[in-house]
Amino acid sequence: MSATHSPDLHPRLWAETVHRDAHGRIAVGGLDVVSLAEEFGTPAYVVDEQDFRHRAGAFREAFATAFAQVSGGADVYYAGKAFLCSAVARWVQQEGLGLDVCSGGELAVAQRAGFPGARLALHGNNKSVAELRQALQYDVGRVVVDSLTEIDRLAQAATELGVRARVLVRVTVGVEAHTHEFIATAHEDQKFGFSLAGGAAQEAVERVLHHREHLELLGLHSHIGSQIMDTAGFEVAAGRLIGLHAEVSRHHGILLPELDLGGGFGIAYTPADDPLSPAELAERLATVVDRELAALGEVPRPRISVEPGRAIAGPSTFTLYEVGTVKEVRLEDGSTRTYVSVDGGMSDNVRPALYGADYTCVLANRASGAGPMRARVVGRHCESGDILVRDTELPADLRAGDLLAVAATGAYCRSLSSQYNHTPRPPVVAVRDGHARVIVRRETVEDLLALDVG
Template identity: 55%
Template sequence: MTHSSAGAVAPEWLAVPDDPNDLAEAVWPAGADRDADGVLRIGGIPASQLARDFGTPLYVLDEDGVRARAREVLAAFRDAAARHGTRARVYYAGKAFLSGAVARWVREEGLAIDVATGGELAIALAAGADPQYIGLHGNNKSVAELEHAASVGVGSVVVDSAIEIERLAAVAERLGVVQRVLVRVNSGVHAETHDFLATAHEDQKFGFALAQAPDIVARIRELPHLRFAGLHCHIGSQIFGPAGFAESAARLVEVHARLLEGGDVPQLNLGGGYGIAYTRADHPTPITQLAGDIVDAVARECSARGIPVPELAFEPGRAIVGRAGVTLYEVGTVKPVQVSDALSRLYVSVDGGMSDNIRTALYGAQYSARIASRTSGAAPALARVVGRHCESGDIVVDAEYLPGDVEPGDLLAVPATGAYCYSLASNYNAVPRPPVVAVSGGSARVIVRGESIDDLLARDLGLDPRAARPNEEKA
């Protein structure tokens, strides 16, 4: 049965597509297409084969796409810096998605790695990353995490509070090392993004106010086991334009110039936050233009003050891995819901939900979706893709036009899920987390094993796992 609906219940940005089977070029992995039978292919592999081999829900990551984007971003910032006689280092922000395979990919393509916890540091080290190319973030690093970082020789620790400075200095002295540090500051620039994603305004947990920086840096310079390496600022996430970065850079360079009066300031780290397209209505600034605009802004401010452009550092995460990811689901139920006398919306329930993608519920994020197992000639119908959890807010895709004949058993693909989906995944409602499969050149392999019900039971020490298997013989 085909259902139709119209504008009043659809967001203004969502246009009725001419073809509800098409794949918006900027949203899907570069190599995504459909085969002769209309089945979506990722990395040359049909979605139906991936679902058959690995089950659903399933995170699929295009390795070639991650590597190509890492090279593109690195080249953009290096070239922009070279035009102004300086160097740029690019860190992959591991919080977007970090596994052993991804850590190896980005290091092989020349990126350093930014980690925010002891767990992320452990993954990067276990993957073979050189500690000198790792930076450690976090507003509440434990003593154990600081000791681990300093003992293995991480390249930099981004300090976030006066307490942490003294704590790290004591750790470094005890270990007999000199730890390189950057100071996290808030430039006061509010990025054009969701309030929960804007991290440079004053009333928030990260960093120091710019006015505090001279005193904080003076204290670091007094401590023999810490070496001040520069300022760090991150203005937010999923930002499309360069204006916020340029304004933040201007404010940072002003303080950077003052700090030069007291000693060397080798690096200026401007963070990340570069947006990607989640829907065809999104139009992020191309990375080459964005890199050029940001570095040009720093160079102008340095020139105005008669100081050299420092080494620059940047921390993209989503911009590297986001577009390379696609999540596959199986449709379980479809039902029309009447939202007015004249309009209805299809509710398409899938076998995952907020446990594998919390971003829609957490941030009001928008996503796209397509039937992956076939194409259809049915007219487009307004749909809402929802999960299986006991929450009315368990929404995967808030609004999308799908073929009106979408039905149980169809595979549904949601693109641009490479960042902050697996990283934020949970076991809500005791649902196991899905596996992550990497595809490249027509082959697929599991890079993060999925969980099973047995995994969940094994962690609960108040249970006898055998009780969940009543037909099995008990010893």
């Protein structure tokens, strides 16, 4: 039974095995949320492993097919920053994807999982010497360089270790993604990359080539933002990036074998969101890339890679909460709003407070015949901005002890989580074929106190 059989579970928002059972309870992977809450407690991130794997495979197959005649296929890199643990790294490897990491910690998780170094990419605007050395010692497949200082720093580390680092130059192509200011990454006034318009990208290429004894220039990289719902920005960015690719190849007489178009593809957080499918994204981008490369004539075609970002992890997970307090508040216009307080909040999902992100939630542990009430779902933290779902409708008979499920929390929720108010972070529970297992355990008070050496 799929999400499409339950009217309040919009199929774009929920993982593929999520549905309501005969008792009106949400179930995932063959297990209902009441039993999951009893076994693992709340709050908890609940991952549909089958859904995660299927999304990863869909991206891999879609881009391999669409780019087969354009560039001999395409590589897909999973964004570790969306959510990463050892189990997820193994899923990504088994589904045939590469993995992006952007810190020594994320790289350490990949190493612990035995992820092949050749299929790793290291990002970041301020990588430390220690992180660069860690990447080189693990033979990471590509380092995406972000400043002239870093290029020199990487060359020095490679010299000391007696290796040759494989490099992509991150280019800021001047495309404004239609997304939140803090997650748009290709306009000029921001910290990432080398500006194409100002000539900084060309200078970076020359700096890498200056160190060619210890740095191998694989190609160029661009990333225009995150939570992007169409391909218009990618079409402009791809044209500019391919233009630079041709300029570098001709001017320096070298072959650049790779071109990374980035990603940041959007997902549905509410029924109003309508993201493109992996096949639609791949076909549209392949058409653009093929056209731009054909216009260049004799320049050898690079192999394309993309980074879907949240599009794999995001919809595969929901967060399960228990309702603690239900309180009606009278507003200035005479209407009322019901505040529903749950046992988590901004410590496990800061995105609504940070970005104004919208989410969808439903009553998860039972069916209800009650009419709707105007509600705001809030957390337990000492902040008035601790809001999980700003405006929603929930059954008017909602009460303490009920369970709520918030959809599409697989990306950036656990990764951005905190211990605010000394609140232990929730576990991540993977469910598949009637079996549930913890892949990241719940923190305890003892964990919190273990770091306090006063």
